[in-house]
Amino acid sequence: MADPFLRVAHALDPETAHVWAIHALRAWGRAGAPLAKEMPRLETIVAGVRFPNPVGLAAGLDKDARAITGLMALGFGSVEVGTLTPRAQPGNPRPRLFRLVEDRAVVNRMGFNNGGLDAGVARARTANRRGGVLGINVGANKDATDRVANYVAGVRAAAPVADYVTINVSSPNTPGLRDLQAGAALDELLAACVAVRGTTPLFLKIAPDLDRAGIDGVARAVIDRRVDALVIGNTTISRPGLRSAHGTETGGLSGAPLRALAAAKLAEVRAATGGQVALVAAGGIDSGAEAYARIRAGASLVQLYSALVYEGAGLPRRVVTELAACLARDGFASVAAAVGTAA
Numbered sequence: 001m002a003d004p005f006l007r008v009a010h011a012l013d014p015e016t017a018h019v020w021a022i023h024a025l026r027a028w029g030r031a032g033a034p035l036a037k038e039m040p041r042l043e044t045i046v047a048g049v050r051f052p053n054p055v056g057l058a059a060g061l062d063k064d065a066r067a068i069t070g071l072m073a074l075g076f077g078s079v080e081v082g083t084l085t086p087r088a089q090p091g092n093p094r095p096r097l098f099r100l101v102e103d104r105a106v107v108n109r110m111g112f113n114n115g116g117l118d119a120g121v122a123r124a125r126t127a128n129r130r131g132g133v134l135g136i137n138v139g140a141n142k143d144a145t146d147r148v149a150n151y152v153a154g155v156r157a158a159a160p161v162a163d164y165v166t167i168n169v170s171s172p173n174t175p176g177l178r179d180l181q182a183g184a185a186l187d188e189l190l191a192a193c194v195a196v197r198g199t200t201p202l203f204l205k206i207a208p209d210l211d212r213a214g215i216d217g218v219a220r221a222v223i224d225r226r227v228d229a230l231v232i233g234n235t236t237i238s239r240p241g242l243r244s245a246h247g248t249e250t251g252g253l254s255g256a257p258l259r260a261l262a263a264a265k266l267a268e269v270r271a272a273t274g275g276q277v278a279l280v281a282a283g284g285i286d287s288g289a290e291a292y293a294r295i296r297a298g299a300s301l302v303q304l305y306s307a308l309v310y311e312g313a314g315l316p317r318r319v320v321t322e323l324a325a326c327l328a329r330d331g332f333a334s335v336a337a338a339v340g341t342a343a
Contacts, residue, residue, distance in 0.1 A: 006312045014097040014106075022067050029069030029128070038131075039324045042077070044335040046278050046300045047201035047228035049163050051133050053077035053320050054335050055291060058282050058303035059137035059166065059205075063113065065120045068127035068134065075317035080303065081124060082137030083168045086153045088116035089141055092173060099309065100244035100255070104286075106306045108235065109251030111173045112139050117157050125161045136162040137205070142174050148192050155193045159200035167193055170207040170234035172252045181206055182217055190225040201228040208233040208258065208265045208283060212272075215265070219272035229278040231303070232266050236283075255306035259284025263297065270298035270343050286311060288322020295323075295335060296342035 009017040042053035056078035057071055065081040072079055091113025098107045114120065117138070124136060138154025140147040151167055158165045169180040169189070180189055193202060204227050206218055222230060235252025242257060262283025269279060281299035285291055286307035294302050308315055332338040 006310075009309075010099070013095070014099050015094060018061075018097065022062065025062075025067035025070030027070070029067060029071075029073060039320065041324055041327055041333065042320060042335055044300065047164060047203075049133055049201060051077045051301065052131055053323075054295065054301045055316060055319050055323065056080060056133070056135070056280070056301055056303040057316075058305040059083055059135070059168065060108075060110075061305055061308070063120075064115045065123040065127065065136075068124065069130060072128075072130040072132040074313055075320050076132060077320075078133035078135060078163075078301070080135035080137050080166060081120065082114070082166075083112050083139040083171070084114050084117045084120040084136065084154060084158070085112050085139050085141045086117050086144075086150050087141050088114065088119070096251070098246040098249050098251075100242060100246050100253075102243040103247065103255065103257050104307075104310050105242070105244070105253060105255030105257050106309060107246055107249045107251045107253050109173045109249070111142065112171065117154055121157050121161050124158075133163045134161075135164045135166055135203070137166040137168050139168045139171065140174065140177065147177075147180065148189050151189055152192050152196055155202070156196045159197045162200060164201040164203055164228070165197060166203040166205050166231060168205045168234070170205050172207070172209075172235060172237045178207055181210065182214060186218065186221045187225070190221055190227060194225050194227070203227070203229040203231055203280065205231040206233050206269075208236050208261050209238060210265070212268060215268050215272050219269065219277070223273065223276050227277065229280055229300070230269060230273070231280040231282060232269050232299075233262065233283060236261060254283065255309075256284050256286065259290070263294065266294060266297050266299060267343070270340065275340060285319075286315070288319045288324075288326055291319055291323050292326040292338070293342075295338050296340070298340045298343045300336070300339050
């Protein structure tokens, strides 16, 4: 493990390392670390928003919007913070975050631990985005009696500050939350959130565990309600061929073992939506070649997170550089020109 940052992080338990990383990124952001140089070939427009490159940080790392500037300086084209809930909540009991080193994966059952919507949005409002795009991911409190109202509160508060807002109904760690991905419940939720988002693009994050009927239902709902993009997807409750002893831990699995499932679900969502909705691919992305494959399969943007645990802070710049090389090699002048060309 050549990266000294990783050596220190892996010497700590996973959640302590996570907290330490946020502190380090905050300090780096305050020091004015430069954003990775822009590459014109990678600039793309999705939902009316200009992304300097299509490689984003998925929600879950910076839950409370504390390290936006430092994260942008790593070279991400976008950073998605959260998940933020209307009221602060501690999440599930520790331990709740596990490295699966042999599998280059992570299992988490964090449970939307965060300091609350008001505090997170206030920090996001004053952050230096360094030319990058800021997404705010919102969810419902575990004990909420009206979850739709929780999401409406989140969208209403985040929309004036964010470049886009993501509705997260796909975490496996809040009981019953995934029920909002289907049928009348999803339609009611989307209608209520669209009504308060103003002109801010609205994204919906879904689970990679949906079957084809579930995906078809989501596709109809987002097209009917004019949601701007689908994020495919969150962590999985499946356990595909894991070697680590932590593979049996309860929670959502992310990282390399999710790659095949996430790619398959992206293809299914692309077929179900027929190109009518922008897609954001997540799950097992750890290289420019993998990001390029997801773009050619139909994604306009990609997100990563768990790979940082094993590749370190240099990963975003490497992925961006490799992606630009892939596009140039195959004669694509832009990201948009490559989207869906292998679908």
